[in-house]
Amino acid sequence: LAKTTQPISMDSYEGQEVNITCSHNNIATNDYITWYQQFPSQGPRFIIQGYKTKVTNEVASLFIPADRKSSTLSLPRASLSDTAVYYCLVGPSNNAGNMLTFGGGTRLMVKP
Amino acid sequence: DAGVIQSPRHEVTEMGQEVTLRCKPISGHDYLFWYRQTMMRGLELLIYFNNNVPIDDSGMPEDRFSAKMPNASFSTLKIQPSEPRDSAVYFCASSLTEDRGRGYGYTFGSGTRLTVV
Numbered sequence: 001l002a003k004t005t006q007p008i009s010m011d012s013y014e015g016q017e018v019n020i021t022c023s024h025n026n027i028a029t030n031d032y033i034t035w036y037q038q039f040p041s042q043g044p045r046f047i048i049q050g051y052k053t054k055v056t057n058e059v060a061s062l063f064i065p066a067d068r069k070s071s072t073l074s075l076p077r078a079s080l081s082d083t084a085v086y087y088c089l090v091g092p093s094n095n096a097g098n099m100l101t102f103g104g105g106t107r108l109m110v111k112p
Numbered sequence: 113d114a115g116v117i118q119s120p121r122h123e124v125t126e127m128g129q130e131v132t133l134r135c136k137p138i139s140g141h142d143y144l145f146w147y148r149q150t151m152m153r154g155l156e157l158l159i160y161f162n163n164n165v166p167i168d169d170s171g172m173p174e175d176r177f178s179a180k181m182p183n184a185s186f187s188t189l190k191i192q193p194s195e196p197r198d199s200a201v202y203f204c205a206s207s208l209t210e211d212r213g214r215g216y217g218y219t220f221g222s223g224t225r226l227t228v229v
Contacts, residue, residue: 036218041222041223041225042220042222042223043116043203043205043220043221043222043223044155044203044218044220045220046218046219087155100157100218101157102147102154102155103154104154105154
């Protein structure tokens, strides 16, 4: 599985745009990029997934450059409730034996 | 669907006692995973099942840990005997075959916080 590297922590303020970048230099051709969010005392929750270019949903946007060696999760207007740990994962679309491996994640703190 | 249901939410036990954690996956999901989360080691995959069959248990830390899935709607993770270093939050997750690997189909339960004193 491709390894990922993310900042350990980030601070932001309410209303600001937050961008969390993840490096995955060894991403394979059939790997997808997925981001999870985890609040304290809860299990991780799927946020967004993409393969290339840009993906947007009601929660966030995911930007993936052409070489796919990195990706950026963007929260357009951070709120206090976005304070959480964000995990970037890569995995093939049809992996018979490999499971999702979570790295350390990025601990985002949104301040008032 | 109520999502992945884990019980108990909290468990405090004495060292040496047997502990059993329970999980009910989402109906229709054919994969079930057990993860453990600690501050030091983050989220670790312990074992996973496909169609009730254990596929990979290489993440199980020791023989004290065992997991079963007697049917499609129930799984247990047992620790016997428990030790203080087993204290962690244990998560169960389930997914569908066609979504595996892409992550979209992974739904986690709320976890069981285990404290071994």
